[in-house]
Amino acid sequence: MSHVFSRATRDLPTAVSADGAWITDADGTRYLDGAGGAIVVNVGHGVASVIAAIGEQLERTQYIHPTAFTTRAVEAYAEEVAGILPMDDARIYPVSGGSEAVETAVKMARAYHLAQGRGGRSIVIGRRGSYHGNTLGALDASGKAPLRKPYTPWLGRFLHVSAAYEFRCENPQHPHGCGAWQAAELEKMIASYGEDTVAAFIAEPISGATLGAAVPTDDYWPAIAEVCRAHDVVLIADEVMTGFGRTGRWFGMDHWDIRPDILTAGKGTTSGYVPFGFAAASGRVHEAITGGPGFVHGFTWSHNALGAAAGLAVLGELKAGLIDRSRELGARLLEGLRSELADAPGVGDVRGLGLLIGIELVRDRETNEPFRRADKAAERVLQAARESGLLLYSSTGHVDGTNGDLVVLGPPFSLSDDEASLLLDRTVAAVRSFP
Ligand SMILES: Cc1ncc(COP(=O)(O)O)c(C=O)c1O
Structure with a gap:
């Protein structure tokens, strides 16, 4: 039994190292940090x-x-x-x-x-x-x-x-x-x-x-x-x-x-x-x-x-070109997500600026009716992402205090082009896995 008063309601893996856009746990599993934790890690992990x-x-x-x-x-x-x-x-x-x-x-x-x-x-x-x-x-x-x-x-x-x-x-x-x-x-x-x-x-x-x-x-x-x-x-x-x-x-x-x-x-x-x-x-x-x-x-x-x-x-670090990188990579990622998710049944909107990008999940694309909270749409997309080795961020309840599902991306600006493609592919797959 852990003596930590955890923020999570499930057992958590133990993070042991981090580098660039990646976090590695005690089992050796590597996760692409697609949200910089809680949109925090702008310059990347492990910067000397x-x-x-x-x-x-x-x-x-x-x-x-x-x-x-x-x-x-x-x-x-x-x-x-x-x-x-x-x-x-x-x-x-x-x-x-x-x-x-x-x-x-x-x-x-x-x-x-x-x-x-x-x-x-x-x-x-x-x-x-x-x-x-x-x-x-x-x-x-x-x-x-x-x-x-x-x-x-x-x-x-x-x-x-x-x-x-x-x-x-x-x-x-x-x-x-x-x-x-x-x-x-x-x-x-x-x-x-x-x-x-x-x-x-x-x-x-x-x-x-x-x-x-x-x-x-x-x-x-x-x-x-x-x-x-x-x-x-x-x-x-x-x-x-x-x-x-x-x-x-x-x-x-x-x-x-x-x-x-x-x-x-x-x-x-x-x-x-x-x-x-x-x-x-x-x-x-x-x-x-x-x-x-x-x-x-x-x-x-x-x-x-x-x-x-x-x-x-x-x-x-930021002055060495990372602000421009956030703007350019963000625009590319937004465009990629919009195009890849254009016909995804559960996606109502893809929006953002720079490397702060949100995906709003909806049950009905005509009326923008949200999923019911019991559907746990955001949680399920995040879980699918996690199973593919990608960490994303989410928020729920914005539509009426209970319902409403948002998936948020906010990776480090130091992400390479290859890592950005991986982020795009894994995000699209996770979002498309639901409903
Ligand atoms: C806009 C904004 N203000 C304030 C806070 C609170 O910051 P902290 O969690 O460091 O207390 C947050 C955290 O997400 C935030 O996004």
Whole structure:
């Protein structure tokens, strides 16, 4: 009997090594990591420069408390990443992962308003079908119903508007003016609660796994950013999944030249080598907060030098052509999947940007009716993939809180052309094996 409180409900193989896009278990079985775990491993497994940077930093310092010292690693990382972020004069607050980044971001938004004497501004508006993390604040910002359900008595301070999700768009005029319609919905919600009660709007630039890489229409982000600006509602871009090249640009917001007030990052910051992430505030937001009563916040593991050193090495790898690779390979893979799955009976939509690709499974391609949850469509496709030596990612319940099946791909950008062909073939076979 294992003494681990496992996240899985079945027995798991033991991973013993990883290299490039491959993970090997204790029996010697090799798996193609088609989703970088949970869309984390952007530069690939076993990259020598990242491993060396972590080792070297560990030789220099171990635990350093962030209110007593700064470190060269954190300073160097902040300077480098500030030059890449879609923000003016960014200030980064390093944390241990995505949920902590989101908690930090919503508190920054609150601190920004408090510093200006606007104590009534506390509401955060998120989007239905979104995911921002599993800690209670981040979960309240999230719209994913199955994850919220057990904790409902603890949630409910935050509000939600519809997400930019073209496949099941709620705009009565769809496909015309969807971005403007969604921005009008946000404007209406701000007006109905009063702008002096709303602190922030948070959204993923391109939806992550919970809506299967749903890409907004080009009019969405400019219209949303304008609503936030007009009401001085802090715009938080949650780039935990989309950041660091995942969608073929450095950040998701780069696709629309939007500069958020606060940005969150996790996963790809270190490509999974060390738990790390950050919330970045624009210079304007940082100045307002530090000009007021300050920022009441902190974690024992914040401003961690090991994470920063790993992050800096990952930036070096990404700068050596991997962002372009994500864009080009992603476009090719998307085209290949669309063409190979064009007549697959259980496939409603194939979408995405860069190497974040979602496949929405449906029971009826005419009506887009989802499979019943009991059919376990996503689970069965993932199992078929696994049996062929391919690891994919999935999400369920997005259509009505129970039903809805999404299969998500997000391989390392370092994938070779041959590995990409294998990923395509195995994914198509697994998807076609169901129903
Ligand atoms: C967009 C987004 N935000 C936040 C999180 C939470 O990150 P973590 O699991 O590192 O706490 C995730 C995780 O999937 C995510 O995709």
